[in-house]
Ligand code: ADP
């Protein structure tokens with residue numbers, strides 16, 4: 231469902247050029263749970279941003295469900311991202327003044343979905359992460375693990391084809407981490423949801439279909455041997 235060919239990305243800092251990705255080839259299949267590992271500064275966030283269509287490559291090709299994503303066309307990227315990609319960040323990025331329910335509802339509201347359908351879907355997503363009883367709690371009234379589960383409910387509520395997660399289990403206890411693994415596997419298996427996760431968590435890695443290692447902008451194990 232996601233293919234990268236010869237993808238490069240550099241940043242300019244003053245007079246320096248930083249080569250964050252140096253020719254990435256990557257194939258991720260529908261329903262696959264793929265982990266990205268690699269030391270700090272190796273390019274993991276840059277790769278997640280490109281795969282999540284938050285940013286575009288300097289060179290190379292990004293194909294999403296077989297269609298090439300044009301580097302210059304930000305409108306097309308934004309529309310595709312809103313419809314089909316869910317994000318989970320290490321820092322949750324929940325809106326502090328909104329209840330768990332309203333945080334999860336927000337992406338559906340942005341998509342213009344009718345209130346009754348939103349209500350049903352928000353309830354299902356909160357149920358899926360084990361937080362059916364916590365919809366009216368604000369983030370500051372929830373534990374770290376519960377907040378991360380709200381963030382995951384928000385990512386999956388629009389039935390994304392791809393979920394991108396940056397160290398999603400970093401702040402979770404063992405029980406919650408195991409629940410998240412089970413949820414990912416269920417969504418991958420039942421709905422073909424694809425997961426791309428930056429993680430070093432030994433509680434998660436054994437449950438991923440594949441681990442890809444990034445080292446200074448070069449990816450090992452990205453493409454299948456055909
Ligand atoms: P990781 O997520 O593995 O820590 P990043 O993708 O964040 O790696 O960073 C890869 C390299 O690109 C690092 O050298 C980092 O300092 C640099 N970098 C990332 N984002 C920017 C930016 N916006 N401006 C300049 N340099 C950046």
Ligand code: ADP
Nearest residue numbers: 350351354355356358386387389390417421423
């Ligand atoms: P919904 O009421 O939103 O259709 P369900 O109760 O059937 O959801 O399923 C529970 C969770 O499973 C949903 O919150 C959603 O994360 C996920 N899910 C359901 N259907 C799909 C789908 N077609 N594609 C991806 N994920 C789905």
